[in-house]
Amino acid sequence: MKKYDFIIAGGGMAGLSLAYYLSLSPLRDRSILILDKETKDRNDRTWCFWEDKDGPFESILFRKWNTVGFFGTTFNGLLDIGDYQYKMLRGSDFYAFVKNHLAQFPSIEFRQVTINRVKDTPQGGFVIADDEPYIANYVFDSTYLLKLNRSENHNLLQHFKGWTIVAEKPCFDVSKPCMMDFRVEQHGDCRFLYVLPFDERTALVEYTVFNDALLPDEYYETALRSYIDRFLDTGTYTVQETEFGIIPMSDELTKERPGKHVVRIGTAGGYTKPSTGYTFQRTQRYLYEIVQNLVITGKPKRRKPWLRRVFKRFLDSVLLNVLQNHRHPADDIFTRLYQNNPPAQIFRFLDEDTTFAEDLKIMTTVPLGAFTIAALDVFRKRIFRV
Numbered sequence: 143m144k145k146y147d148f149i150i151a152g153g154g155m156a157g158l159s160l161a162y163y164l165s166l167s168p169l170r171d172r173s174i175l176i177l178d179k180e181t182k183d184r185n186d187r188t189w190c191f192w193e194d195k196d197g198p199f200e201s202i203l204f205r206k207w208n209t210v211g212f213f214g215t216t217f218n219g220l221l222d223i224g225d226y227q228y229k230m231l232r233g234s235d236f237y238a239f240v241k242n243h244l245a246q247f248p249s250i251e252f253r254q255v256t257i258n259r260v261k262d263t264p265q266g267g268f269v270i271a272d273d274e275p276y277i278a279n280y281v282f283d284s285t286y287l288l289k290l291n292r293s294e295n296h297n298l299l300q301h302f303k304g305w306t307i308v309a310e311k312p313c314f315d316v317s318k319p320c321m322m323d324f325r326v327e328q329h330g331d332c333r334f335l336y337v338l339p340f341d342e343r344t345a346l347v348e349y350t351v352f353n354d355a356l357l358p359d360e361y362y363e364t365a366l367r368s369y370i371d372r373f374l375d376t377g378t379y380t381v382q383e384t385e386f387g388i389i390p391m392s393d394e395l396t397k398e399r400p401g402k403h404v405v406r407i408g409t410a411g412g413y414t415k416p417s418t419g420y421t422f423q424r425t426q427r428y429l430y431e432i433v434q435n436l437v438i439t440g441k442p443k444r445r446k447p448w449l450r451r452v453f454k455r456f457l458d459s460v461l462l463n464v465l466q467n468h469r470h471p472a473d474d475i476f477t478r479l480y481q482n483n484p485p486a487q488i489f490r491f492l493d494e495d496t497t498f499a500e501d502l503k504i505m506t507t508v509p510l511g512a513f514t515i516a517a518l519d520v521f522r523k524r525i526f527r528v
C-alpha cells in the first residue's frame with residue numbers, strides 16, 4: 143500500500159485551503175491525497191468574512207464592501223469598519239479556483255469516495271474509504287462529526303436560509319450591504335436578516351436564527367417573504383438561488399489532535415468561533431500556521447497561547463450562556479456592541495486579536511447584570527460539570 147505524506151479527508155473549505163497552502167509552500171512536491179464524496183462543483187455555500195488586507199483568495203472574491211449597514215434596537219446606520227472590508231466568496235468559485243491550481247501538481251491526487259473511518263495507528267494516519275485502506279504520515283480530517291452533548295457546555299445552532307432574489311425594480315445600493323437587521327420578531331431568540339446586494343436588482347437575502355432547534359422549512363420562507371415585502375422595494379421578484387445551512391455554536395472543546403498522525407481541521411477541528419459561527423477566516427489563519435510549522439518543524443502544530451485562548455473561550459461561553467438562557471434580548475446586545483464601540487474594534491474582538499484590556503473595555507458596553515450572572519453560571523458549570 144502506498145504511504146502518502148498527507149491525506150486530506152474531506153476536500154471542502156478547510157481541506158482545499160490546506161492543500162492550497164501546502165502547494166504554495168516548500169512542501170509542494172509531497173504526495174497528497176484528497177478524499178471527498180462530492181465533486182464540489184456546486185455553489186453549495188457562500189462565505190462572508192472581514193479582512194483588513196488582501197487575502198489569498200482576493201482575485202476570486204464575488205464582492206467586497208468598505209462599509210456595512212446595521213439595524214438594531216436603538217441605533218441603525220452604516221458602520222465605519224476602518225481598514226476592514228466585508229468580503230463575499232462563492233463556494234463554487236473557491237472550489238474551481240483551488241482545484242484548477244492544484245491540477246498543476248502531479249503529486250496531488252483526488253479520489254471521489256465515501257470515508258468510513260479515520261484512525262490513528264503506530265504506522266501513520268489510516269483512512270478507510272469505500273472499503274479501500276489508505277495510509278499517510280498525517281491525515282487531516284474535516285469529515286469528523288462533532289459530538290455536542292456534555293451538559294456543562296452550551297450548544298446552540300446557527301441556522302439560516304437565504305434567497306438570491308432578482309427584483310423587478312432597481313432597489314439595492316451595491317455599496318451598502320446590510321450585515322445585521324434586527325427589525326424582525328425575535329421570538330425570545332436571536333434572529334436577524336442580512337442583505338448583500340450584487341447589483342441594483344439582485345441581492346442575497348438571508349434569514350438567520352441562533353437557538354437550539356431548527357424551524358420548519360416554510361418558516362424561514364415566510365420570514366424571508368415578509369421581510370422583503372416590508373423593507374425592500376423590489377416590486378415583484380424571482381428567487382434565483384437558495385442556500386440553507388446549519389453551523390454549530392458550541393463551546394464544547396474538540397480534540398484537534400485525536401492521535402499522533404491525525405489532525406482535525408475546519409469545523410471538525412473546532413475552528414468555528416462559538417459565539418458567531420464564523421469559520422472561514424479562522425480556518426485560513428489556523429491552516430496557514432499549521433503549514434508554517436510543518437515546514438519549520440515537520441510537525442502540524444498550531445501556536446496556542448493557552449491563557450489567551452482560555453479567556454477568549456470563556457467570553458464565548460458567557461455570550462452563549464446569555465443567549466441560551468435568554469438573560470437579555472440578543473438584538474439589544476448586538477446593538478450595544480456596535481453602537482458603543484468602534485465597529486472595527488468589534489471585528490478585531492471577534493477575530494480574537496484584541497488584548498485583555500481591550501476585551502474588558504468592550505465588556506463594559508454589554509448589559510452587565512446579565513453578563514455577570516452568565517459568567518458566574520459558566521464558572522459553576524465548569525467547576526461542578528453540570
Ligand SMILES: Cc1cc2nc3c(=O)[nH]c(=O)nc-3n(C[C@H](O)[C@H](O)[C@H](O)COP(=O)(O)OP(=O)(O)OC[C@H]3O[C@@H](n4cnc5c(N)ncnc54)[C@H](O)[C@@H]3O)c2cc1C
Nearest residue numbers: 152154155156179187189190256257387408409420421422
Ligand atoms: C450554507 C453555509 C454558509 C456558511 N457561511 C459562512 C460564512 O458566511 N462565513 C463563515 O465564516 N462561515 C460560514 N459557514 C461555516 C463554514 O465556513 C462552512 O461550513 C465551511 O464550509 C466549513 O469548512 P469545513 O472544511 O470544515 O467543512 P466543509 O466545507 O463542509 O468540508 C467537509 C467536506 O467533507 C466531505 N465529507 C464529509 N463527510 C464525508 C465522508 N464520510 N466521506 C467523504 N467526504 C466527506 C464533504 O463532502 C465536504 O466537502 C457556512 C456554512 C454553511 C453550511
